Amino acid sequence: MLELIKPGTNFDFVGKNKFFVSLSAILVVISLVFLFSMGLNFGIDFSGGTEVHLKFDRAVPVDQIRGIVEKSGYTKANILSIGDEQKEYVIRVAEFASIKDSDAQRIKELVIGKYGSEKIKKFKFSGEAGDKFEIKFSEETDVSSLKQFLISNGVDCIDIKREGKTTEFQYLVILAGISKKIQEAIEKEISGIKVEIIGVDAVGPQVGKDLRTSGLLAAIYSLIAITIYVAFRFDFRFAPGAFISLLHDGIITLGVIALLRFEFDMTGLAAIMTLLGYSINDTIVVYDRVRENLVKHKTKTHPEIINISVNDMLGRSIITSLTVLIVAGVLLFYGGHTLRTFSFVMFFGVIIGTYSSIYIAAPISLYVEGIINSYRMKALKK
Numbered sequence: 001m002l003e004l005i006k007p008g009t010n011f012d013f014v015g016k017n018k019f020f021v022s023l024s025a026i027l028v029v030i031s032l033v034f035l036f037s038m039g040l041n042f043g044i045d046f047s048g049g050t051e052v053h054l055k056f057d058r059a060v061p062v063d064q065i066r067g068i069v070e071k072s073g074y075t076k077a078n079i080l081s082i083g084d085e086q087k088e089y090v091i092r093v094a095e096f097a098s099i100k101d102s103d104a105q106r107i108k109e110l111v112i113g114k115y116g117s118e119k120i121k122k123f124k125f126s127g128e129a130g131d132k133f134e135i136k137f138s139e140e141t142d143v144s145s146l147k148q149f150l151i152s153n154g155v156d157c158i159d160i161k162r163e164g165k166t167t168e169f170q171y172l173v174i175l176a177g178i179s180k181k182i183q184e185a186i187e188k189e190i191s192g193i194k195v196e197i198i199g200v201d202a203v204g205p206q207v208g209k210d211l212r213t214s215g216l217l218a219a220i221y222s223l224i225a226i227t228i229y230v231a232f233r234f235d236f237r238f239a240p241g242a243f244i245s246l247l248h249d250g251i252i253t254l255g256v257i258a259l260l261r262f263e264f265d266m267t268g269l270a271a272i273m274t275l276l277g278y279s280i281n282d283t284i285v286v287y288d289r290v291r292e293n294l295v296k297h298k299t300k301t302h303p304e305i306i307n308i309s310v311n312d313m314l315g316r317s318i319i320t321s322l323t324v325l326i327v328a329g330v331l332l333f334y335g336g337h338t339l340r341t342f343s344f345v346m347f348f349g350v351i352i353g354t355y356s357s358i359y360i361a362a363p364i365s366l367y368v369e370g371i372i373n374s375y376r377m378k379a380l381k382k
Helices: 014-037 062-071 101-115 143-152 177-189 205-233 239-260 266-296 302-334 340-381
Strands: 049-056 078-081 088-093 120-125 132-137 157-163 169-175 195-203
Touching: 014 239, 014 302, 014 340, 049 177, 062 078, 062 088, 062 177, 101 120, 101 132, 101 143, 143 157, 143 169, 177 195, 205 239, 205 266, 239 266, 239 340, 266 302, 266 340, 302 340
Parallel strands: none
Antiparallel strands: 049 088, 049 195, 078 088, 120 132, 132 169, 157 169
16 A cells, blocks of 8 residues: 555654744635735626627637727626637626616517507516516417517517426527627628627626625534534544634635636636535544544643644545645636636645645644633632
8 A cells, every 4th residue: 555654753843833824824824915006806696797608610800800899889898718729718897787777678668569558467677687577467478479579670689488386487588689789799800700609697786796795604614613623523622623724724715716816706606615625524534533532642741742743644644635726727727717716716625735734724723722721720729
């Protein structure tokens, strides 16, 4: 069996804890500076707007795409090339809908004019929801007839879907929208090119804000739950170390994401939560060995117990981390744009998580033990 760390190895981790704790404190401060000064590059899930994924049949320079998009009225567009062939782009704009309230009112009047106000129970349009609106009729309505009517009156309708309960006559009318306008603008400016819409995602500003709040709360609740679990599962002396090490991992990873300007969306949040779960798993393995060695080596001091425990689990931690690093590395280089943030968080996070389990979580339990002993000595003197 392959053994990276030979039995009997005794690295003095505790002896170097002041240096590494100081180093971690500096890295956390730097990461916080990046987070507050630069901020995260929020994706469509958190910032709101429309993201259009386009694929061309031949290479087109990114500057040419940017010029066409800005000419179409989207002056603050974020354009990302996928791959090296310049045939595939993700275009993100701040707008949520291409039609305005006045356009929606005109469409509403057209529908009422055809079907009568007594048959229209609801007509709902919100720019934050994108280029679509809801119509609720009092009776069954022919979808193809409604679509043809809208198109014949200049409404660029691409689809109508039945929604709601089977007893309700509610329909979602989807218009061509921003994606179609960008596609048409590119095909018009570049002669003979074929543009395929791979995907479209639209999120309103309020929805994006709610998702950011929910994501933050999810992370906070996870940290609290993990801390409570460690306190009850092992000893309350171990809980502060687990909490601080997880906070350490999350802040430094987010700081690097902010520095590198990687897009942070729901996938990135999922990666952070996965990272926290992986990191606490490694920490708990070390804590479990510390607890076993406290019983096994009663004559040894607490620092010696921590050194023995970390050395015992060092080989296991390295091998486990390497297996995750290999997979995360492959995803990072070959997973494409969609998985880039997730794979980077896992790749970098596994390294920082393994480091924190050794140099943050374990030493902090030693500090907590020292504080407890200090209070005990004071109590005995009284």
